[in-house]
Amino acid sequence: MKLAVVTAGLSVPSSTRLLADRLAAATINGVAAGSPVEVDVVELRDIALDVTKNLLTGFPSPDLRTAIETVTGADALIAVTPVFTAGYSGLFKSFFDVLDAESLVGKPVLLGATGGTERHSLVLDYQLRPLFGYLKADPVATGVYAASSDWGSGEGALQRRIERAGAELASLAAGRPAVAAAPSFVPFDQLLAEVSVQDR
Template identity: 55%
Template sequence: MTAYRLVVISAGLSKPSSTRLLADRLADSTVRQLAVEGRTVDVQVVELRDLATDIAHNFVTGFPGPALREAIEAVTRADGLIAVTPIFAASYSGLFKSFFDVIDPDALTGKPVLIAATGGTARHSLALEHAVRPLFGYLRSVVVPTSVYAATDDWGTTGDRLTDGLPGRMDRAAGELAGLLAGRAPAGPGAGDTARAETEAVVPFAQQLAALRA
């Protein structure tokens, strides 16, 4: 059976980081829930802190270095993504946004994505909804309904009668991603090239207008 390709994007800056910890927990839960259905998953983690210089050079030169090119190809070929960013000034980090700026805008079309974030205080939790989710909406990804925000005080909590604790939210979001992946066939080699070819086959707007006039 072909394994699903799950790529985990972590934009944490420290090592170790709570961002990477959250990313790993979400990936583990997704793999575990797919395993119950007899499905296998190949997980690849992309640490953006290791690509920061390559990303900056790409903006200047227009060409990715080998490590960045490999990360971009992994995201393009992935069946699903887990994208986790620290929250700075009520939004995603600049490194997180810059990475997705150097990826072809069509590479994430229709791709299932679980979004998550970390921060020092719960006051920033809505950043996932007003900043991160619209980013992937613009990229035409299929974002799971549950986003996961982990403030410092969330680690080790179990929640209360009205609110799930962090483990419950992680499992619910991972279950939604697992459900989307289970409903799709694993992408074969060259899947990203096929998606681009389909995009290039779209009829130009001017041609569509000309056809209407005729």
């Protein structure tokens, strides 16, 4: 199985890259034992100038061509963007603009995004799903949004979302029906404790 990971984080280190790496690890864990997984990461910040030049000239550089072939030739795709001004980043959108409109047809995709506040979590459903719907890709049911508060004390809930989404992508890429993970029981007092820690 070839897994392509597109991450549009701009900083180093980047929470967007961290989320992408965790989603890739969860997908690998969801693949049947003994099935090899080849993971190729496309860091858009490294080819940002190439993407812009391609938009202006219509000719991809060798590095951009390699990135495009990595994404279009993969069996499954993980796409993660930071949220800027309540939407996906311009670099993220520009990269998918240079792809042929039919190049992702039927490809299983796991959608992810990172942002400073929980208020932007709907970017997954209001921007990313329509984009990949237009490209005729096949997004898994669970998208993963990680706000700043999800890291650290809130990572338990984030990790559960990551594992569920990774399992869904692995199942879809393998042509198996997705098996929903059995919900784990969390005592109410523990939920209250998590909320009170995040509100501090």
